[in-house]
Amino acid sequence: MRPGEIVVAVEQVCALIEEQFPEWSDLPVVALPLSGTDNALFRLGDRLTVRLPRAPWAVDQVATDASWLPRLAPHLPVPVPAPVAVGRPGADYPWPWTVVPWLEGRNPQAGEDLVDLAVDLAGFVRAMIAIEPMGAPVKDGIERGVPLGWRDELTRRSIAALGDRIDGRAVGAAWDEAMAADEWPGPPLWLHGDLLEGNLLVDRGRLTGVIDFGGLGRGDPAVELRPAWSLFDARARAAYREALGFDEATWVRGWGWVLSVSLYWLADLWDSISPDDREETIRYIDHVVRHRHD
Numbered sequence: 199m200r201p202g203e204i205v206v207a208v209e210q211v212c213a214l215i216e217e218q219f220p221e222w223s224d225l226p227v228v229a230l231p232l233s234g235t236d237n238a239l240f241r242l243g244d245r246l247t248v249r250l251p252r253a254p255w256a257v258d259q260v261a262t263d264a265s266w267l268p269r270l271a272p273h274l275p276v277p278v279p280a281p282v283a284v285g286r287p288g289a290d291y292p293w294p295w296t297v298v299p300w301l302e303g304r305n306p307q308a309g310e311d312l313v314d315l316a317v318d319l320a321g322f323v324r325a326m327i328a329i330e331p332m333g334a335p336v337k338d339g340i341e342r343g344v345p346l347g348w349r350d351e352l353t354r355r356s357i358a359a360l361g362d363r364i365d366g367r368a369v370g371a372a373w374d375e376a377m378a379a380d381e382w383p384g385p386p387l388w389l390h391g392d393l394l395e396g397n398l399l400v401d402r403g404r405l406t407g408v409i410d411f412g413g414l415g416r417g418d419p420a421v422e423l424r425p426a427w428s429l430f431d432a433r434a435r436a437a438y439r440e441a442l443g444f445d446e447a448t449w450v451r452g453w454g455w456v457l458s459v460s461l462y463w464l465a466d467l468w469d470s471i472s473p474d475d476r477e478e479t480i481r482y483i484d485h486v487v488r489h490r491h492d
Contacts (some may be wrong), residue, residue: 285297342389343416349458377454420455
């Protein structure tokens with residue numbers, strides 16, 4: 199557990215539901231495995247999920263989801279977890295929380311035939327970026343979706359901190375190439391911001407839902423290219439690229455984002471993660487460096 203993180207018990211969720219949403223108090227509550235990093239999830243009956251932040255840094259998403267997902271959902275080709283209710287603190291639980299629809303599906307796995315999924319996901323991204331701004335927040339600081347150059351110092355510092363644990367020369371050369379790419383020339387567009395396999399739902403190879411909008415906001419769509427390297431093989435990556443239709447500079451910034459996020463994560467958490475996670479991330483960084491022009 200990280201500093202500030204809490205454990206949420208089934209008994210607390212039952213008490214919250216009984217107190218604040220008694221119309222659901224007769225539904226069974228079942229804890230789901232902790233597969234993410236920010237929220238505890240509980241199945242509520244057959245059709246609902248209770249989603250509770252586990253740490254202070256995840257609390258803001260409650261308001262973001264409640265404000266924006268109901269407005270975005272009608273424009274998207276697959277279901278998203280737009281909240282149907284927002285709860286308040288209680289039962290020794292300290293923060294607001296949400297009840298969202300239960301979305302059917304499973305997470306895709308690398309090694310499967312994911313060409314159809316790549317095309318479907320490109321359709322989701324294109325639908326997102328086509329939505330009117332509606333006055334939504336624009337990414338700032340070093341958030342995913344800001345101009346990639348804003349992360350230059352952070353990324354170079356991460357490369358230096360990792361030292362000979364990575365191929366610093368090859369990684370540095372790739373990062374220099376990413377920094378030479380043109381910036382996004384248009385207005386900031388709607389982004390999911392975290393299209394990892396754990397946030398995608400599939401059935402028989404097709405996209406059935408997208409979850410966890412903790413990275414939601416507007417910015418450079420290059421960050422949505424992350425699954426091209428985190429999930430897809432060469433065939434699916436090519437299908438994703440063709441279906442998206444982004445230009446070369448956006449594609450370069452896309453793998454630049456993969457490097458930046460992975461390098462920072464690895465350098466920052468080196469002493470906190472398992473040796474297997476370290477080795478896997480190093481292999482992933484090496485894969486992006488070697489295959490970025492595929």
